[in-house]
Amino acid sequence: MRLLLLTIVGLFLSVASNQVQAQEFYEGKPLSHLNVSLGVSTLGVGIEAATPINSYLKLRAGINHMSYTSKTFDISLEDNDDLLQQAIGYVPDYRMKGKLNFTNGHVLVDFHPVKKGIFHLTAGFYVGQNQIKASGFLADENGDRSTLLSGYDWPTIEFDGHQLDINNGELDATLTLGKTIKPYVGLGFGRAISKSRVSFKFEMGAIYQGDYTLKQGGQNIDFIESEIENFTDIDTYTKWLKWWPMLNFQLTYKIF
Numbered sequence: 001m002r003l004l005l006l007t008i009v010g011l012f013l014s015v016a017s018n019q020v021q022a023q024e025f026y027e028g029k030p031l032s033h034l035n036v037s038l039g040v041s042t043l044g045v046g047i048e049a050a051t052p053i054n055s056y057l058k059l060r061a062g063i064n065h066m067s068y069t070s071k072t073f074d075i076s077l078e079d080n081d082d083l084l085q086q087a088i089g090y091v092p093d094y095r096m097k098g099k100l101n102f103t104n105g106h107v108l109v110d111f112h113p114v115k116k117g118i119f120h121l122t123a124g125f126y127v128g129q130n131q132i133k134a135s136g137f138l139a140d141e142n143g144d145r146s147t148l149l150s151g152y153d154w155p156t157i158e159f160d161g162h163q164l165d166i167n168n169g170e171l172d173a174t175l176t177l178g179k180t181i182k183p184y185v186g187l188g189f190g191r192a193i194s195k196s197r198v199s200f201k202f203e204m205g206a207i208y209q210g211d212y213t214l215k216q217g218g219q220n221i222d223f224i225e226s227e228i229e230n231f232t233d234i235d236t237y238t239k240w241l242k243w244w245p246m247l248n249f250q251l252t253y254k255i256f
Helices: 002-018 083-088
Strands: 035-041 044-052 057-069 073-076 093-111 119-139 157-159 162-164 170-176 181-189 198-208 213-216 243-254
Touching: 035 057, 044 243, 057 119, 093 181, 119 198, 162 213, 181 243
Parallel strands: none
Antiparallel strands: 035 044, 035 243, 044 057, 057 093, 073 093, 093 119, 119 170, 119 181, 157 162, 170 213, 181 198, 198 243
């Protein structure tokens, strides 16, 4: 995967270097020129409009969207306190399906240190809520829904310091990745405003999302200090959710 990514970036930089003359610097004040772009990024597909601010700064605004529903898959659960074993007679799997929905608007400013160069630094913010919804049930080794033994109630499930309720063997939750307003910094090659009718642009950076929130039934699940964990090493993954990596490939078209 890393080799493929490096190959793609290398090919793009090769194309971009050949575009330096074609992407000749465009003088102009705000709204004196307008470019639009279509892009594919780690936030999905996007559309964007750009106009100059001055000789070195370019203003960009747009929207990105990504939606995906996974196939059903199983996650093995731990049962360190033996509550699942006591309640249903064995340690089940969590048989789930995930649904991802990312919709974000953004306002960004490109700074070109070299007036006629294609290298730029970018800063700004994204606005939106990025959510992952998990829905599923506890299942035995055959994939059948788990049932309670007589005299027991469903225990709670521990997820990264959050207690999740099981409702008749079903476990649903919504994870929101960070805050609504998220700052962004990045760097890239290419020009949002250029004299060529069609041009290419590549950018990479990071969005700071902040801490995630977890909900069940529309209610926030508070974090608690607990040494019990039913999802093995889940904190290895959740600790990276504060930052969202950005890779963005854009095809830009000059309107005027």
